[in-house]
Amino acid sequence: MQIVKENGPITGEHIAEKLNLTRATLRPDLAILTMSGFLEARPRVGYFYTGKTGTQLLADKLKKLQVKDFQSIPVVIHENVSVYDAICTMFLEDVGTLFVVDDNAILVGVLSRKDLLRASIGKQELPSIPVHIIMTRMPNITICRRDDFILDVAKTLIEKQIDALPVVKDTEKGFEVAGRITKTNMTKILVGLSENEIM
Amino acid sequence: MQIVKENGPITGEHIAEKLNLTRATLRPDLAILTMSGFLEARPRVGYFYTGKTGTQLLADKLKKLQVKDFQSIPVVIHENVSVYDAICTMFLEDVGTLFVVDDNAILVGVLSRKDLLRASIGKQELPSIPVHIIMTRMPNITICRRDDFILDVAKTLIEKQIDALPVVKDTEKGFEVAGRITKTNMTKILVGLSENEIM
Numbered sequence: 154m155q156i157v158k159e160n161g162p163i164t165g166e167h168i169a170e171k172l173n174l175t176r177a178t179l180r181p182d183l184a185i186l187t188m189s190g191f192l193e194a195r196p197r198v199g200y201f202y203t204g205k206t207g208t209q210l211l212a213d214k215l216k217k218l219q220v221k222d223f224q225s226i227p228v229v230i231h232e233n234v235s236v237y238d239a240i241c242t243m244f245l246e247d248v249g250t251l252f253v254v255d256d257n258a259i260l261v262g263v264l265s266r267k268d269l270l271r272a273s274i275g276k277q278e279l280p281s282i283p284v285h286i287i288m289t290r291m292p293n294i295t296i297c298r299r300d301d302f303i304l305d306v307a308k309t310l311i312e313k314q315i316d317a318l319p320v321v322k323d324t325e326k327g328f329e330v331a332g333r334i335t336k337t338n339m340t341k342i343l344v345g346l347s348e349n350e351i352m
Numbered sequence: 353m354q355i356v357k358e359n360g361p362i363t364g365e366h367i368a369e370k371l372n373l374t375r376a377t378l379r380p381d382l383a384i385l386t387m388s389g390f391l392e393a394r395p396r397v398g399y400f401y402t403g404k405t406g407t408q409l410l411a412d413k414l415k416k417l418q419v420k421d422f423q424s425i426p427v428v429i430h431e432n433v434s435v436y437d438a439i440c441t442m443f444l445e446d447v448g449t450l451f452v453v454d455d456n457a458i459l460v461g462v463l464s465r466k467d468l469l470r471a472s473i474g475k476q477e478l479p480s481i482p483v484h485i486i487m488t489r490m491p492n493i494t495i496c497r498r499d500d501f502i503l504d505v506a507k508t509l510i511e512k513q514i515d516a517l518p519v520v521k522d523t524e525k526g527f528e529v530a531g532r533i534t535k536t537n538m539t540k541i542l543v544g545l546s547e548n549e550i551m
Contacts, residue, residue, distance in 0.1 A: 154381060155381055172371060172372075173372045181354055182354055185353060212547070215542075243469070266469055270439060270472065273469065274439050274440075274472060274478060304542070304546050307539050307542050307543050311540060311543065336536060337509075337510065339535065339542050340506050342542060343502075343503070344507055346545075347415055348411070
């Protein structure tokens with residue numbers, strides 16, 4: 154690493170010369186350093202020192218994780234369902250967020266436990282209010298797509314203080330709900346990192 | 353690394369000999385490999401190959417993170433407060449979990465948004481029910497302490513499907529509530545890792 158740092162770009166042959174080693178002897182070490190990301194190899198040019206620490210390299214990999222590999226199944230209700238039934242669905246499905254759709258199965262709203270709790274301390278009868286009266290509606294809904302980066306979603310969840318985002322598919326009529334990504338998914342990723350299940 | 357792998361434990365001097373280098377020339381490289389955790393050095397014995405990859409080393413560091421460095425401020429209410437007032441406190445403080453204490457400020461219960469939502473669709477008048485009727489109570493409360501590991505808490509949150517744990521201090525009368533650790537904290541840790549703010 155010192156040699157590459159001071160002389161890079163430098164070929165494997167020249168590194169071997171400086172160490173009084175054959176290229177064959179050196180090859181496995183260069184392979185390890187390249188795979189770990191400490192060095193970078195370019196054909197016909199040679200080895201570069203990337204200047205990255207182990208933690209930076211991890212951060213680089215972490216930044217490449219995508220929504221599609223970690224998302225959960227969404228729970229969806231129709232906009233005419235009552236607040237009472239929405240609360241029951243939330244308990245039955247054991248989720249913290251429901252996505253609301255119209256007749257064309259297009260996303261029109263989001264209901265969090267907080268939205269439902271706010272409605273439930275109101276004066277109105279829960280079985281007679283449709284969810285579209287109390288839901289957060291487009292364009293105030295934050296969405297994400299399956300190719301988005303996990304870390305961008307994590308930052309959005311924190312900044313906007315929300316628990317879940319719908320993962321949507323673009324159609325001519327609007328957004329179809331294809332998935333759900335939550336702080337629970339983020340907690341699972343953290344555990345997965347420590348168990349070497351991810352990356 | 354190859355030399356240490358095949359001959360370890362081996363002294364710096366012997367490694368230098370095998371490479372036809374002086375110990376002084378070799379020292380910075382050995383320092384880097386030891387600091388990164390690929391090699392381990394023991395005084396008077398020599399260098400060992402740890403067999404750990406970059407990702408494993410990160411996992412090791414991740415496993416050492418402790419609750420005290422990431423916890424949030426807890427929101428606490430008295431057990432005689434009404435369910436209605438508890439819901440208002442939850443909105444005012446903008447938290448997903450309240451901790452319930454007795455006259456001695458000792459933890460006796462936990463209230464999640466889910467608990468409050470369940471109560472709110474019941475037939476009873478929310479301003480007339482005290483929270484101790486509907487809360488999750490000891491010994492069914494999962495607690496943690498400030499020296500506990502973040503990853504153990506993360507696993508508990510997932511296994512028990514809860515959003516937050518109280519961080520407690522042991523006293524003669526029971527547990528005092530000293531903090532709160534949530535899936536939001538876990539999401540922030542994930543973001544912190546990618547921004548090299550942690551470790």
